[in-house]
Amino acid sequence: DGGITQSPKYLFRKEGQNVTLSCEQNLNHDAMYWYRQDPGQGLRLIYYSQIVNDFQKGDIAEGYSVSREKKESFPLTVTSAQKNPTAFYLCASSIIRAGGRQETQYFGPGTRLLVL
Amino acid sequence: AQSVAQPEDQVNVAEGNPLTVKCTYSVSGNPYLFWYVQYPNRGLQFLLKYITGDNLVKGSYGFEAEFNKSQTSFHLKKPSALVSDSALYFCAVREADRGSTLGRLYFGRGTQLTVWP
Numbered sequence: 402d403g404g405i406t407q408s409p410k411y412l413f414r415k416e417g418q419n420v421t422l423s424c425e426q427n428l429n430h431d432a433m434y435w436y437r438q439d440p441g442q443g444l445r446l447i448y449y450s451q452i453v454n455d456f457q458k459g460d461i462a463e464g465y466s467v468s469r470e471k472k473e474s475f476p477l478t479v480t481s482a483q484k485n486p487t488a489f490y491l492c493a494s495s496i497i498r499a500g501g502r503q504e505t506q507y508f509g510p511g512t513r514l515l516v517l
Numbered sequence: 518a519q520s521v522a523q524p525e526d527q528v529n530v531a532e533g534n535p536l537t538v539k540c541t542y543s544v545s546g547n548p549y550l551f552w553y554v555q556y557p558n559r560g561l562q563f564l565l566k567y568i569t570g571d572n573l574v575k576g577s578y579g580f581e582a583e584f585n586k587s588q589t590s591f592h593l594k595k596p597s598a599l600v601s602d603s604a605l606y607f608c609a610v611r612e613a614d615r616g617s618t619l620g621r622l623y624f625g626r627g628t629q630l631t632v633w634p
Contacts, residue, residue, distance in 0.1 A: 441626060459621070491560055508563075
């Protein structure tokens with residue numbers, strides 16, 4: 402898990418509530434990513450960011466929002482519009498070399514979100 | 518479109534026997550290929566990657582993988598399995614970077630490896 406931390410480890414959401422998952426890295430990585438993991442479905446990309454104050458939608462961005470105000474932080478908000486939020490959420494980061502070459506992605510320990 | 522297939526949901530092997538976890542991929546250009554391992558309720562740990570060069574790539578914990586361009590495969594192998602290797606294994610592919618375009622990783626669905634003592 403290296404220098405990527407995610408909190409909390411477990412999170413409970415009530416219906417209609419927005420919740421925010423934290424992801425912090427001290428690796429000085431440029432790019433950060435959020436994935437959702439459901440049993441038997443592998444990892445699906447929610448959002449990613451290459452630089453501060455910029456981010457792009459992944460494959461399943463609906464019902465989620467992100468911000469990238471600092472290089473080391475990339476919080477994910479699960480909004481009330483996400484009707485099936487129960488999943489394991491993984492944050493990752495990577496270096497981007499000169500010329501745009503992306504290095505290996507490294508992952509945090511994950512946050513499990515459960516709906517009450 | 519880029520995609521990864523892991524044809525086996527589960528692989529079971531006896532401790533001390535060789536193991537293989539299969540992966541095939543589809544990309545439009547040259548591939549970058551990765552293997553990750555996940556233990557229960559943990560994040561993914563990087564095992565190894567193929568970018569270019571030798572087709573046989575060696576990684577962490579005695580694992581290796583062989584890139585086969587003609588068969589578009591990147592199977593994970595280990596000569597002698599350990600009970601502690603039991604985990605969920607993910608193969609991932611990314612198209613080789615082009616200019617400033619950030620290449621996204623595409624993951625397979627994962628293969629659960631169980632090593633019996």
